[in-house]
Amino acid sequence: MKSRKFEIWTVISVVILAAFLLFMVYPMFGLLRQSVETPEGEFSMQNFAEFFSKPYYTVTILNSIKVTIAVTLVSLVLGIPFAYFYSFYQLKGSKVLFVVSILCCMSAPFIGAYSWIMLLGRSGVITNFLKSALGITIPSVYGFKGILLVQSLKFFPLVFIYMNGAFKNIDNTLMEASANMGCTGVNRLFRIVMALSMPTILAASLMVFMQAFADFGTPMLLGEGYQTFPVLIYNQYLGEVGQNYNFAAALAVIAIIVTAMVFFFQKWATGKFKFSMNALHPVEKKKPRGITGLLMHLYCYLLIAIAFMPQLYIIYLSFRNCSGAIFKPGFSLMNYHAAMNKLLVRSIRNTTILGVSSLAIIIVVAVLIAYLVVRRSSAMNNVIDTMSMLPYIMPGAVIGLSLLIAFGKKPFALTGTLTIMVIALVIRRLPYTIRSATATLMQISLSVEEAAISLGASKLKTFVKITIPMMANGILSGAILSWVAIVTELSSAIILYNNRSITLTMSTYAAISRGNYGLAAAFAAILTVVTIISLVIYLAVSKTEDVQL
Amino acid sequence: MRKHGRNRRNSGGESSKRKGNETVSVTISIKHALKKYGENVIIPDLSLDIREGEFFTLLGPSGCGKTTLLRMIAGFNSIEGGDFFFSGRRINDLDPARRNIGMVFQNYAIFPHMTVRKNVEFGLKNKKLPAAEIKSKTDEFMKLMQIDQYADRMPERLSGGQQQRVALARALCIEPDVLLFDEPLSNLDAKLRVEMRTVIKNIQHSVNITTVYVTHDQEEAMAVSDRIAVMNAGVIQQVGTPRAIYQRPANLFVSTFIGRSNVMKGHLAVEDGKVWLVTGSGHRAQIETVQEQYKKDQEVVISVRPEEFLPCADTTVDGIPAVVDDCVFLGLNTHYFVHLDSGEEVEIIQESSLDNVIRPGTQIKLQINTEKVNVFSADGSVNLLYGVKSDEAAE
Structure with a gap:
């Protein structure tokens, strides 16, 4: 507004910018530098040369891209019809479908992978049952197919939630107008409904691609010979073949280049569909009839049951007797007793501390940045806005690695502390919460704040008493999902954790990788229950079906 | 009707004279106002005198700069040149929160997370008045605007016309020196628009506060105004009573x-x-x-x-x-x-x-x-x- 010499918001801009420089740009720079150095610290492109000269390495990036594109397509193919049936027809028990979908996409992916191994793996229940009862040998769940199965089932609900939002914004009069001009049924579905939803389809595709590409747990557990990029980075960093930070850094740089390319391709594609919708008359849901209606119900319930089955099965397993990797007949709480001895209390305490403090920082920073970007647009604030989107294209493993390089040695020796975990989690989730806070603030008319000022309220008072309460709904809906994502975070945490800063997710993963399957089931069950409770609280509080991710 | 301008806190400066027990409301004087967005000049050089207690309307097609001028008076737009005075007191650099203006916005700008009562008393609370006075004033103005029966309702449960009344009560109850209206009726349907413009006119006459009203609707302007300034492309074409402007327009x-x-x-x-x-x-x-x-x-x-x-x-x-x-x-x-x-x-x-x-x-x-x-x-x-x-x- 006016040119003032000194203003609190300028100070906030500078502080945020400094924090970004320290916690994002500096580690990124360190990563970049390491990638072009030899372990002895001399400049060299040998890391990149080595990567591109050996098929052992190059194949991983092809693997990652192949499986991620396949997962994205399958998720769209599964999720769009699901969303269509849900949004345009009165399905029975639609609330259940909705809640379970959110539960599916908010669970930690590697728990799904682990559970599917228990079901369809070499000695999985279903595998054994089919073999002994019917003599059928089912195809292996390991490798490409396994990753595709687990990730698709995990990510199609994400597509569903996105598409549901888009379908709700289609004005019924558009549907009626196209019917008037003789365009109905499947024709209308593709020419009107899908065409209008293209921006959302692209947004959902990007989201699925980024998450699937960065997913570390699923390919680690299920990939076996089929090595993907995050797994390669992790192995280079901590692998059996010996550590090579420089090579791992080079891999991280390549990963960022891939995701950045995908990100800009998506932006370019979205630019071709520039229109916005806001339905005055949302489409009225029709009653599904006859055999078609039955098939719709069958499709939705079967799909959601398959997607949710692993989580239920884990809870069931957690009560089974177990010794090492073998589940025995009979039920008991022995797995939970074992968990108590294995840092359960510390895991829960760390998870809570991490979750609460990261979330608090994320909310405060996101609200401030949204306000700076929307209400006080300036060159510096635009730089902050652009920088805040940077983590969007950085896979979790890359963030973990870059923080490790930056803060692994003096003067910032933070490795193994909860602080560095908080930093990683804040960086990971910040872009999402900023997006939802910015979107919320943009919808709030500036004149409401001006009204407060004209009534004698100071700018700070207006911000606290008017702006923040009005943003609260939008921020909360984003925050609780961030909370769940923080609690189930694996890919960056696995590089940064140690025994002192272990979390529930890490305990689960550690138990799985050590072959303590009963123990793993107990940890996973607790994690699942925490997720479910968080989401139930969220749905009860927000009373809305508009979930922002 | 009783005068609500009485006992108003005298923030109009030394030039707000007192006549008996009543404060004379302020005059607004604008000298050579200049407004630019970057290199784009919206208002090149505008001078205007608005008399005390007058209902003054800025009328013009959309994009003519009338809302821009109103927001310069309110303090929400920067002033690139010229001087703005309230009763001789220069207000160019006065914080909007200290100008003691009551503003009614096109979209009413009701605080959606506060009840009607909380909305109306918001400005009084900022003045740090005693609680009893806040309550009595809030009640008085809610009654005046006939919204007292909705005092504890949330704004989303009010109709457009009722929200407009809340916005008016909220602007009036701080007993402002100046009332500003930014196209306040354009979101209402035709019948309510006619009803509300009568309400606004009658209230303005009873409180006798200098009022600047922006609209693009010439019939509305004629109905409410003491005087009208017709604007086009940032330039005032004519200032006068509705009759003078209609019968002898200054230009085509x-x-x-x-x-x-x-x-x-x-x-x-x-x-x-x-x-x-x-x-x-x-x-x-x-x-x-x-x-x-x-x-x-x-x-x-x-x-x-x-x-x-x-x-x-x-x-x-x-x-x-x-x-x-x-x-x-x-x-x-x-x-x-x-x-x-x-x-x-x-x-x-x-x-x-x-x-x-x-x-x-x-x-x-x-x-x-x-x-x-x-x-x-x-x-x-x-x-x-x-x-x-x-x-x-x-x-």
């Missing part, structure tokens, strides 16, 4: 923007000291109101309001030959759409009579009421007649 823009005008080409002919107005089709009529300095032969633009034509079915009389194309019966009035033999199309309004409707296709003669018509220079920039009043700002 004002003439066509306020009310309906038929615009025809013509010329002035001076013969033996008498001035004749000659239409494009050659019809001559004597006109006596041309200013002395413009009494010479010249091309002009003639602006005739639809009610200033007199159609005659008798074609033998003197007048402009015309043919009726269409007639529309609207109850009180009947509108005729006719074309002249010069090809120009004009609209005529006549009070409906019981039987003598002129059928489409009929040849008629049009006479012009030369006392009422306006004659502009060929470029439309200046009215050539006596009686044009535009209140210039004092230097």
